[in-house]
Amino acid sequence: MKTSARIDPAAWEALRELQTPGEPDIIATFLTIYFESSEVLLKDLQQAMAEKNSKALVHISHSWKSSSYGIGAKTLGDLCSQLEKTALTSESGQSLLVAAMEREYLELKAELLSD
Amino acid sequence: MRSNDKNSKLISDLRVLVVEDMSFERELAVAVLKKMGIGHIRTAENGSIAISKIENSMALMAPFDLVITDWKMPVEDGHGLLKWIKMRQKYKAHGMKVIITTSLLDENDVKEFIQQGADSFIVKPLSLDVLTKKIHEVFVLDQQKAG
Numbered sequence: 001m002k003t004s005a006r007i008d009p010a011a012w013e014a015l016r017e018l019q020t021p022g023e024p025d026i027i028a029t030f031l032t033i034y035f036e037s038s039e040v041l042l043k044d045l046q047q048a049m050a051e052k053n054s055k056a057l058v059h060i061s062h063s064w065k066s067s068s069y070g071i072g073a074k075t076l077g078d079l080c081s082q083l084e085k086t087a088l089t090s091e092s093g094q095s096l097l098v099a100a101m102e103r104e105y106l107e108l109k110a111e112l113l114s115d
Numbered sequence: 116m117r118s119n120d121k122n123s124k125l126i127s128d129l130r131v132l133v134v135e136d137m138s139f140e141r142e143l144a145v146a147v148l149k150k151m152g153i154g155h156i157r158t159a160e161n162g163s164i165a166i167s168k169i170e171n172s173m174a175l176m177a178p179f180d181l182v183i184t185d186w187k188m189p190v191e192d193g194h195g196l197l198k199w200i201k202m203r204q205k206y207k208a209h210g211m212k213v214i215i216t217t218s219l220l221d222e223n224d225v226k227e228f229i230q231q232g233a234d235s236f237i238v239k240p241l242s243l244d245v246l247t248k249k250i251h252e253v254f255v256l257d258q259q260k261a262g
Contacts, residue, residue: 014242018146026146033139062187066218067139070240 004111006104011072031112034071038064038105049098057087057094064101076104126250127152130177134158134165134184134196135216140239144183144216147246162191166199169206178209181250186217186224193217194231201232212253216241 003012012027019026041064048056065080083097131148133156135141141158148156157172157179159165165184172178182200186193197213200206215228215236228236235249 011240015143015146017243018143018150020149030139030142033142037138059187062218063137066239067137069218070139070143 002112002114004108006073006075006108006111008072008074011070011074015071030071034067034073035109035113037067038109042102042105045098045101049095052091054087054091054094057098058084061087061101073104073108076101076108079104125254127154129153129180129250129254130155130157130172131181131183132157132159132165132168132172132179134160134162134182134188134193136160136185136188140185140216140241144241144246147241147243150243151247151250161188162193162196162199164190165196166191169200169211173205173209178206179211180209181212181214181253183214183216183246186215186228194227197228197231197233214249214253 003009015026015030041060045057045060045064048054048060061080061083065077065084068074068077068080079097079101083094083101086093086097131153133141133144133148135144135158141160145156145158157168159168162184165182169179169182182196184193184196193215197215200211200213212234213232215233216239217224217236218239225236234253237245237249
């Protein structure tokens, strides 16, 4: 399994503790679930931005934050946390944060899924 | 039987419902519970589905012992679900426990969880150590206090 400097090794160690002998690799399983849900959240985030829906931005960033920390994507989790905290009060910062989240996610995905 | 054996039997026999809208965290909770040796694990994507599953389990005379629920969810959130469970005497009589999972935590949250009758809470992401400790506190220590 490929890793990335964007991943907190402690999070993967915690996931590996949950591996059951004979079952598929737990990191690969959780990465698949994470990327599937992240694709949906990214689209929802872009839609919320287009609609200027700050409440939706808070909800989406809250959801994405938890799974990002869970898989060890700390930088993305921190960006989600910033957006969750500021989306309702700072419209000007929203687009910068959303762009940073998108970039971080795509780079993480490219590093973990590259051949 | 040694005390630890009794505790591990008690925990592995628990019937658990995990309520979480996000697939990653739902599957993480299931993996942690499986690793703890718990065999009866069911899931629900929101509080409304959870209520149906809790009612069904009661109708089948095999009610859940533990509900682990996210606080913030669409449709019916953890607050509504907790209130629904704690208002019903049949679940109290069975000893159904509720552990809240949350990624936000401040003093007001803790006050609210306690006021609404939550048995414990966990700040996400879930880990084997923390969930084991919380379940032990909620079931084993609770029994020891009662006994």
